Amino acid sequence: MLLAAAPALAQQTENAPPAPVAPADNTDTPPVTGNDAAPAAPPAEPPPPPAPPPPARAGGADLRESVCMMIESAARAQNLPLEFFARVIWQESRFQPNIVGPRTRSGERAQGIAQFMPRTAAERGLFDPFDPVQALPKSAEFLRELANQFGNLGLAAAAYNAGPGRLREFLSGHRGLPAETRNYVLAITGISVDEWARSGKREPERVIKPGCGELMALLHRAPNPFVQKLEERVNLVAVAPWGVQLAAGFSREHALSNYATLAKRYGEILTGRDPSLLSSIFRTRGTRPFYQVRVGADTRASAETLCGSIRRAGGACIVLRNRAG
Structure with missing residues (x-):
């Protein structure tokens, strides 16, 4: 898709203030990491340090x-x-x-x-x-x-x-x-x-x-204005009994950014559906919260239908029960 030129751009909107997050339903819930990745299992023990990257090919560095x-x-x-x-x-x-x-x-x-x-x-x-x-x-x-x-x-x-x-x-x-x-x-x-x-x-x-x-x-x-708007819209409590998980990560901003990318890509499916941001603590990874972005659904059937639509469009998701309360 393509665009054209003219004068300048308006300045970015101010960052939305960070807000608390609700706990997820289960500390062992397998996350989905966004960017159309297949649903992932909970993080395992930290892997050994990766080997140093190979030397860049000539011209690759620039x-x-x-x-x-x-x-x-x-x-x-x-x-x-x-x-x-x-x-x-x-x-x-x-x-x-x-x-x-x-x-x-x-x-x-x-x-x-x-x-x-x-x-x-x-x-x-x-x-x-x-x-x-x-x-x-x-x-x-x-x-x-x-x-x-x-x-x-x-x-x-x-x-x-x-x-x-x-x-x-x-x-x-x-x-x-x-x-x-x-x-x-x-x-x-x-x-x-x-x-x-x-x-x-x-x-x-x-x-x-x-x-x-x-x-x-x-x-x-710089934060993307769309991510800032998402910060303002995100529900901080999982009010629906079921959720379709689309993005996750140890960084709150990274999880929201991944969801923002998917929300743009699958806009016709996700339009009008505000996400919930939840957090879990994985004991094997210390006390760092693991953030999960889910779209709520009243029933498992409706959650499966939504997730199915996303998968048919080329995305990845997983249906999970949200913790009551």
């Missing part, structure tokens, strides 16, 4: 710097704000050139660092979506065209994600936008797609643009 330079060059060529274009590519692929997206209803998968669908890649004259040297300039070019067509960066981002046709239907009032697209635009620009639609060609004042290397460091450190 791959990130090379990608950074290509992003900067492509953005400049299309007069796109660097921070905007970099955030688009970050949302699409986390700067990974060989990534393949989940299968769509048409049976296709987005490909490469800019996540072009095969049909779009062919239309844009992109022969190898997995080659960032080809894909990044084509992505920036497409985003520029979308920005010119729809009037601002936010709507360009929406069109890149949902498709120009779907965005035109949204702007004409004939159809809504997927939750994934709404979250996508907010994560990239810090402004909702509805605000971008109301603003027309007016855009926020430009912020001081960081250099490419600094920007990449910020993207790795």
Whole structure:
């Protein structure tokens, strides 16, 4: 999915304050670690220290710097704000050139660092979506065209994600936008797609643009606005008797971030379902809490139905009973 250019971005929303978490049902409950990993068993004793990594291949150490330079060059060529274009590519692929997206209803998968669908890649004259040297300039070019067509960066981002046709239907009032697209635009620009639609060609004042290397460091450190919104929505008590576990980890932020990724990927399934954040203590791992993100269900049957939908869409989950009280 692709986007276009224009002025600058709004500043990120403030971090939502951390909140307490409810205890999980069972300290031996097998977690699911998110990112479509298969449900995992409870952590075992710490493994022996890993062997030192092999020496990096020639040129491998500066791959990130090379990608950074290509992003900067492509953005400049299309007069796109660097921070905007970099955030688009970050949302699409986390700067990974060989990534393949989940299968769509048409049976296709987005490909490469800019996540072009095969049909779009062919239309844009992109022969190898997995080659960032080809894909990044084509992505920036497409985003520029979308920005010119729809009037601002936010709507360009929406069109890149949902498709120009779907965005035109949204702007004409004939159809809504997927939750994934709404979250996508907010994560990239810090402004909702509805605000971008109301603003027309007016855009926020430009912020001081960081250099490419600094920007990449910020993207790795800064919280995603969607994760911040998730922090505000998350239920701190498991009120439903059953739960569909989708993400877990010893880091609260990591567990929520994993769930945020899945919530965007499977937005049509998870829309309107607020998660619960639970914690367990595994005696074999000391006193560190193990966080689990679950979507509640009133019955086991409804939980199994939800989990089945996620699995059919390519995800992983596990159905567990939540502890009463």
